[in-house]
Amino acid sequence: xxxxxxxxxxxxxxxxxxxxxxxxxxxxxxxxxxxxxxxxxxxxxxxxxxxxxxxxxxxxxxxxxxxxxxxxxxxxxxxxxxxxxxxxxxxxxxxxxxxxxxxxxxxxxxxxxxxxxxxxxxxxxxxxxxxxxxxxxxxxxxxxxxxxxxxxxxxxxxxxxxxxxxxxxxxxxxxxxxxxxxxxxxxxxxxxxxxxxxxxxxxxxxxxxxxxxxxxxxxxxxxxxxxxxxxxxxxxx
Numbered sequence: 001x002x003x004x005x006x007x008x009x010x011x012x013x014x015x016x017x018x019x020x021x022x023x024x025x026x027x028x029x030x031x032x033x034x035x036x037x038x039x040x041x042x043x044x045x046x047x048x049x050x051x052x053x054x055x056x057x058x059x060x061x062x063x064x065x066x067x068x069x070x071x072x073x074x075x076x077x078x079x080x081x082x083x084x085x086x087x088x089x090x091x092x093x094x095x096x097x098x099x100x101x102x103x104x105x106x107x108x109x110x111x112x113x114x115x116x117x118x119x120x121x122x123x124x125x126x127x128x129x130x131x132x133x134x135x136x137x138x139x140x141x142x143x144x145x146x147x148x149x150x151x152x153x154x155x156x157x158x159x160x161x162x163x164x165x166x167x168x169x170x171x172x173x174x175x176x177x178x179x180x181x182x183x184x185x186x187x188x189x190x191x192x193x194x195x196x197x198x199x200x201x202x203x204x205x206x207x208x209x210x211x212x213x214x215x216x217x218x219x220x221x222x223x224x225x226x227x228x229x230x231x232x233x234x235x236x237x
Contacts, residue, residue: 003172004060004165006032008158013040015059016129020115022061023125029063034161038131054135055147056110056157060168062126068118071126072214072228073176075099076183078112078128081167083186086110086132089163090153096187098207098216098232102132104151106234107144109133128168134160180210188234194218198230 012018012035019033038057051057066073079100086094086102086109095103102110110132117124133147134155148155171179188194192207196218208217208224216227 002165003030003169004032005030006034006161006165009033009035011035011037011039012057014038014129015057016113016115016127019059019061019127019129020125023117023127027061029061029125031061032161032165033059034157036157051131052136052138054157056130056132056134056160058131058157058161058164059127059129060165062128062172064123064126065173066123067121068123069121070176070213071114071116071123072099073179074116074126074128074214075112075114076179076210076214077168077171077174078114078130080179080182080186081164081171082110082112082130082132085160085163085167086148088167089155089160091148091151094186096183097234098187098210099214101232103234104146104148107137107146108140109146109148130164132160176212176214180212180214183210192234195233196227196230197233198227202233203227203230 015033015035019031022031035057038051076099079096082102083094083096093104097103100112113129116126135147135149137145137147188207190207190209194205194207196203205218205220208219211217211226218225218227
C-alpha cells in the first residue's frame with residue numbers, strides 16, 4: 001500500500017500553505033496536495049513562484065522519525081526524488097544544485113521549498129513543496145528557465161506527481177550515506193567553483209562535498225566551511 005493520499009484540486013492559493021494548515025490540524029503523514037492552478041505560490045527566500053497552466057504544483061506532508069538535526073537530508077531527498085522521477089519519464093540533462101534546485105542545461109527547471117515545525121529533538125511535521133516547469137517556463141529576473149516541453153515531453157501534472165511520490169517513498173527512510181551518494185551522482189561535481197549568497201554577502205570557493213546532515217562543504221583557500229543556508233550560484237546559470 002502506498003504511503004500517499006493524493007488530493008487533486010482545480011485551484012489553490014498555495015499547495016504548501018494548504019498542506020501546512022492540514023499538518024497543524026493533525027493530518028497524518030502521507031497527504032499529497034496537487035493543484036492544477038496555483039495563484040499564490042511561494043518560492044525560496046520570500047520570492048513568489050509563478051505556475052502557468054500545465055505545470056506541477058505539489059506539496060507533501062511527512063512526520064519524520066529522523067532527528068531534527070538531520071532535517072537537511074530532506075532537501076537532498078526531495079531533489080533526488082524529483083530528478084529520478086523526471087528521468088524515468090524521459091527527461092535528460094538534469095543536474096541538482098545544492099540543496100534541491102533542478103537544472104537542465106544550466107537553466108532552472110524546478111524548485112523545492114521545505115517548511116517544518118520542530119518538536120524538541122524531532123520534527124512535528126515537514127512539508128515539501130515542489131514546482132516543476134512541465135509545459136511553460138516562467139521568466140525569473142536574472143535566471144534562465146526552461147520547461148520539459150522543450151524536450152518534446154508531454155507530461156501531465158498527475159503523472160509527474162505520482163512518479164515523484166513513488167521516488168519520495170523509496171528515499172524517505174534511506175540511510176544518510178546513501179542519500180548523499182545519490183545526490184552527488186546528480187549534483188555539481190566536487191571541485192566545482194561556487195559562490196554562496198546569503199545575508200547580503202557572497203562567499204566563493206570550491207564544492208567539497210556534503211556533511212552528514214546534508215550541509216554544503218565549501219573549500220575556501222586552506223579551510224573547509226560548512227554552509228547550511230544561502231543561494232548557490234554556478235558560473236553557467
